[in-house]
Structures are given as structure tokens and as C-alpha cells.
Amino acid sequence: MTRNTRILMSVIYWAFIVYLFVPLALMVTMGFKDSKFIGFPIRSWTLDWYTAVIQDTEVLSVFGYSMTIAISTTILSLIIGTWIAVFLGPNKFRGKAIIFALACLPAVIPGIISAIALRIFARLIDIEPGMFAIILGHTVHNVPFVALVVMARLSTQPKSHIEAARDLGADSIVAFFRVTLPYLKPALIGAGIFCMLLSFDDFVRAFFLGGYQPTLPVLIFAKLRSGMSPEINAISTIVLIMTAILGLWAERSMRRLNKGS
Amino acid sequence: MTFWGALLHNGTYQAVASALFKTQRRQFLILASLPLFWIFFANLGPIVEMFWIGFLDSYPPKVGHEPQFTLANWAAFFQDQVFIVPFFRTLAFSFIFTAITLLITYPVAYFLAKHVKRKNQLLFLLLLLIPFWVGEIVRTYAIMILLGNNGAVNLALKSLGLIERPIPFMYTGFSLGVGIIYLTALYMLLPLYSALEKLPDNYLEAAADLGAGAWTRFRRITLPLSKEGIASGCTLVFLISTGYYATPVLLGGPRSTVFAETIAGFFHVAGDQWPMGAAFSSIMLIATLGVTGLFLKLMGRDGKGMMR
Numbered sequence: 001m002t003r004n005t006r007i008l009m010s011v012i013y014w015a016f017i018v019y020l021f022v023p024l025a026l027m028v029t030m031g032f033k034d035s036k037f038i039g040f041p042i043r044s045w046t047l048d049w050y051t052a053v054i055q056d057t058e059v060l061s062v063f064g065y066s067m068t069i070a071i072s073t074t075i076l077s078l079i080i081g082t083w084i085a086v087f088l089g090p091n092k093f094r095g096k097a098i099i100f101a102l103a104c105l106p107a108v109i110p111g112i113i114s115a116i117a118l119r120i121f122a123r124l125i126d127i128e129p130g131m132f133a134i135i136l137g138h139t140v141h142n143v144p145f146v147a148l149v150v151m152a153r154l155s156t157q158p159k160s161h162i163e164a165a166r167d168l169g170a171d172s173i174v175a176f177f178r179v180t181l182p183y184l185k186p187a188l189i190g191a192g193i194f195c196m197l198l199s200f201d202d203f204v205r206a207f208f209l210g211g212y213q214p215t216l217p218v219l220i221f222a223k224l225r226s227g228m229s230p231e232i233n234a235i236s237t238i239v240l241i242m243t244a245i246l247g248l249w250a251e252r253s254m255r256r257l258n259k260g261s
Numbered sequence: 262m263t264f265w266g267a268l269l270h271n272g273t274y275q276a277v278a279s280a281l282f283k284t285q286r287r288q289f290l291i292l293a294s295l296p297l298f299w300i301f302f303a304n305l306g307p308i309v310e311m312f313w314i315g316f317l318d319s320y321p322p323k324v325g326h327e328p329q330f331t332l333a334n335w336a337a338f339f340q341d342q343v344f345i346v347p348f349f350r351t352l353a354f355s356f357i358f359t360a361i362t363l364l365i366t367y368p369v370a371y372f373l374a375k376h377v378k379r380k381n382q383l384l385f386l387l388l389l390l391i392p393f394w395v396g397e398i399v400r401t402y403a404i405m406i407l408l409g410n411n412g413a414v415n416l417a418l419k420s421l422g423l424i425e426r427p428i429p430f431m432y433t434g435f436s437l438g439v440g441i442i443y444l445t446a447l448y449m450l451l452p453l454y455s456a457l458e459k460l461p462d463n464y465l466e467a468a469a470d471l472g473a474g475a476w477t478r479f480r481r482i483t484l485p486l487s488k489e490g491i492a493s494g495c496t497l498v499f500l501i502s503t504g505y506y507a508t509p510v511l512l513g514g515p516r517s518t519v520f521a522e523t524i525a526g527f528f529h530v531a532g533d534q535w536p537m538g539a540a541f542s543s544i545m546l547i548a549t550l551g552v553t554g555l556f557l558k559l560m561g562r563d564g565k566g567m568m569r
Contacts, residue, residue: 005475009372013385016369016446020392023403023443026413030406039411084296091289102300108497109308110504110549112521116542119528120314120535121307123321140303171278172288174265201396203507208528217398221507224402228409236399247394251387 024240031233038228049234059219059235066216069131069206070199073138077195078188080139081146086176088147089154107144114141115208122209130211137205142198146191149254153187154180186253193250197243308546315540334540344523344541351520352548354434355502358441359495362449365442366494370453371483374460386454393447401508404440405431432514440512441502448501449494456490457483492560496553503549520545 030038034046053059084103088096106114118140122133161183165175181188206215214222216239223232268274282288314320315335317328338344369389377385392400407413408430415427430436460483468478506521513519524545527538 006376009368009376012365012368013372016365017388019443020389020446022413023400023407024392024395026406027399027403037411038406039409080295080299084299087292087296091292093289099297099300102304103296105304105308108500109546110500110521112504112506112524113311113542113546114307114504115506116524116528116538117307117311120320120539121310124306124310136303140307143299143303169269170265171269172282173278174269178265197394201394201399203397204504207506208525217396217507220398220402221511224398224405224511228402228405232402236402239399240395243394243396244391247391248387251390255383 027233028237028240031230031237033230033233036229038230038233049230050238052231053234053238062214062216062219065131065213066200069134069138069215070196072135073142073199074192074195076135076139077142077146078192081143081191082150082184082188084143084147085150085154086180089151103147104144106140111204115204118205119208128211129209130213133209133211134206134215137209138199138202141202141205142195145194145198149187149191149194150184153184157183190250190254193246193253197246197250200239201243311539312543314536315543317536320535320539331536334537335544337537338541338544347518347520347523348545348548350517351503351545352552354437354441354517354519355499358438358445358502359449359498361438362442362446362498363491363495366446366450366453370450370457370490374454374457375462382458389450390447397444397505398507400443401440401511404436404443404512408436408439431512432517434513434517437509437513437517437519440508441505444505444508445498445502448497452490452493452497453487454490456487460486488560492557496557499553499556500549503545 029042031049032045032047033042034044034048035042088100088103109117115137118133118137119129122129122136127133127136157180161179162175165179166172170178201217202215203217203221206218207221210218216235220232220235223229281291316330316332318331318333319326319328322328338348373382373385373389405412409415410427410429410431412427412430414430415424418424418428430439464482464486465478468482473481503519504521505519506525509517509519509522513522520541524538524541527534527541
């Protein structure tokens, strides 16, 4: 590779980083603007929008609602996803490729179609739009991600682990809980945080499956439709900081996957 | 004695466990129960139900009217420009956005995999990952601030004296493209990076020793060996970008209405016309999966390993 193309590529990389970070940086900056009007230039600064958000009971209750959904979704997704991984990973049987493809299906179906299909399905199984419908929708969407991460981790576990446990008198249930599960821990933490982020950030499923109570992204969307305001920037910035912390934690946990056990 | 030891010596547990795991076959069936239930109930169920509702004349059922089988919902799609135009616009937009994303992220992924020192790669990758953890709505809002009439781009152009009046970027296909690419680029970047990272350096060195120029090396070695990543990345970006609803509502305008908005209209705006919405969703699902299936076939791959 010649020197010029090398320089060109590093320029493209940094330009891309600028493209990724500048919009977010602008959004954060605008949350400190001392005016209701969104846009440049900014003449004076304030923290009022943040104090307003922290005292806003509606925002706080919506935040709690979103958190409840995200945590419930994560627990369900981890259980079902891990079970699917343990079933599909080591076992060989006829039709496995089809079952595997169907297991991954919800992860690749376009969001709007998945939301509509789940809305209709919730009506069929008699779940009212609201928290349970959203939890179902998010779990359906998140399970494939958990299953794939856990399967990848499972494939690196030495067979001797289980054999040793069995020799020492454990049956398959005990061997799973005492040997396999601890081995999967970094994958489960990583996948779990990823699920929380997916659920907390999701708009389209929460929008179509939700009742009168909005989740945080749905609330921000509703506020945006009635006009931009620095208050939205303050909410978004708080969400942004939380997601970044959670994401970095997930990344740290997942990185151990590559290093073996 | 530990909990697990006590459990293993508990009479009731032993009886239940030995009944459950009597034979290999029974053990396999128990292990398969929840996964198979979940896959058929939760993954396949909604899709099948959606297809079925698309063939009914009314749904949810009204009192005193039994839903009848009909093809009218599917036929309606082909009869009205109001539906066909957004449909093909969505496919065209997604196709263009996917192509642009590939062109932008390929050099980024290549730089990361081949020019950044191995011990720094994680840091450089992390820098790319952070923005993608932020949700769809927040990132869409960030783009609105960037491109608005009083946005940063217009301000910058104005202060440089290049324009007098703000350029109306917002509510066009352009602002929608900037937003969608912002949301989906990672799904292209990661498969490309993992494909390029596996490419051995000595292949390129050998080719250079044999007299191949930079362009030949790219065309004959790098590109074919990163085909896997290109295929996965394009598939993911295409499928995901057709599915956004909030982003086109916030960033797009009347001349860039996408099919997701058309479908959503049947469930929200125009009263509840579920069968029509279901039929249209089915058409879109067939079209998007059809296009990606064909694409993967052309790339010489089946669907396997798409998620990796």
C-alpha cells in the first residue's frame, strides 16, 4: 500500500469519526443553551434544563417504566436465549439449519414489520397493548442476539469440563449450573447489557405495542413532533451518558471472550 | 454440604431427575421443548398470523360480522400509486444507502484492520462503537440539530460566506440518508472489519513481490477475500434500513415518504385497517427477504453465518 493511500484512509477514518461524534456533541451542547429556541448561535448558557428534567415527575415515571421493561426483557431474553444456545450448540439433528435460521429470524426482520406482526399477534393471544406486550416484543427481538453470543462462547468450552463434572457425580442439570454457567458468565453479562440497551433504546416496537403510558424513546418522539426544545436535549444527554457507560461495561465483559476463560 | 451436593442427594430430586433423563432421547426432547416452543410460537407465530390477517376482509372481528377470506387487500397494493411509489422508493433508498454505507465504511474498516497497530485496534474500534449504543430517536434528533435551517452545517456555511440563506437540508431524501446511514453504518463496519482482519498480510506482500500494483492487489486479493463481510454487511444494512419508522417521520418530508409510514398509517392515522396493513407488511417482508436472498445467491453464499 502506497503512502498516499495510507494517508487517505486515515483521513477517511477520522472524517468518519467526526461524522459520528459531531451530531451528538452538538446535541449535548444545545442542552445548555439559555433559550427555548434550538439553533445556533448560542449566546448564554444554563443548567436550568437539567434541573427541570430531574424535577419532572412525568419524565421520571417514564424513565422507571422503560427501566422495568428493559430489565424484565433482559432476564427473559437471557433465559430463553441461553436455553436455545445450549440446545442448538452441541446437538446435531435433522433440520437443525432450518431451526437455527428460524431462531435468528427476528433479528433480521425489518423493525416496522416485526412491530406490526407482534401487534397483531398480541391481539390474537389476548395481550392488551402495554407493558407486557412491549416486554414480549423486545424479548422476541433480543433472544437471537443472546443465543448467538452464548453459542459462540459455548463452542470454546472444553468437553473435559463437563466430563470431569460428570465423573465427580454431577448429573446434567448440576453440571450445567456449576460448570457451564460460570464459564458462560462473561458472555451472559455482555449479552445482558446489550439486551438492556436494545430494549431501552427501542422505539418502533414500544410505539406499536405500547398503551397510553409511553416509554422514554416514545416520549422523546412525541415531544419532538410538537417541536424541538433544549429540554429534549437534556433528557437525551442523560440517556446518552447512561448508554455509553453500559456499553463500555458490556464491551469490557465481552472482550474476555476472546481471551479464553 | 453445599446446596448442589444436598440437591444431588435429595430423594425427590433424584426421582424427578432420573425420570426426566431416563433415556438420551427423553433428555434431548426436554432440552428441545422450550427452544422449539419459543421459535414456533414467538418467532414464527406473529409472521404467520400477519399473513393470515392480510387475507381477511375485517379484523379485529366486529360484532355480527364473521371475517371473510379475500384477496382485495393484496390487490389494492397494485392498484394505487399512493402505495406503489413509497414501496419502490423504500427499496431504492435502502439500496442507495447500503451502497453509500459500503463505500464509506470499507476504507474505515480497512484502515482499522490493516494500518492500526494490533494493540491499538480495540481502542480505535471502541471509538466507532460508542455512538452506536445511543438509541434511534436520540441519534435522529442529533441529525435534526446538525442539518436544520439554524443547524451547525448551515451556520458553518454562512459564517464562511458561502451561502446567504440557509440550505433546506431537512425533510428531504438527503437528510433521511444522512440519518439512516448514521444509524446503520456499524452493521456494515463490523462484518467488514472481521473479514479484513482475517486477511493475511503475506498474501498482499507475495502479490507485491510478484509485481502486482496497488489496484491489482485490491481487486484480485483484498476484495475477493472480504466478500463474506461485504455480503453480511450489505444484507444487514439493507434489511434494517427498510424497517425504520421514526427516522423517516422526523427527517423525511412528503416527497420522501417511505413504506413504513404507509404501513403505520393503517394502524394509527386512518383508523384501524389492520388487514390492509398486514397485507402490505407481508408484501414488504417478501420483497426485502427476496432481494437479500437473491443478493446472497449472487454473492455465492447461502444465508448461513449471516449474523456473524
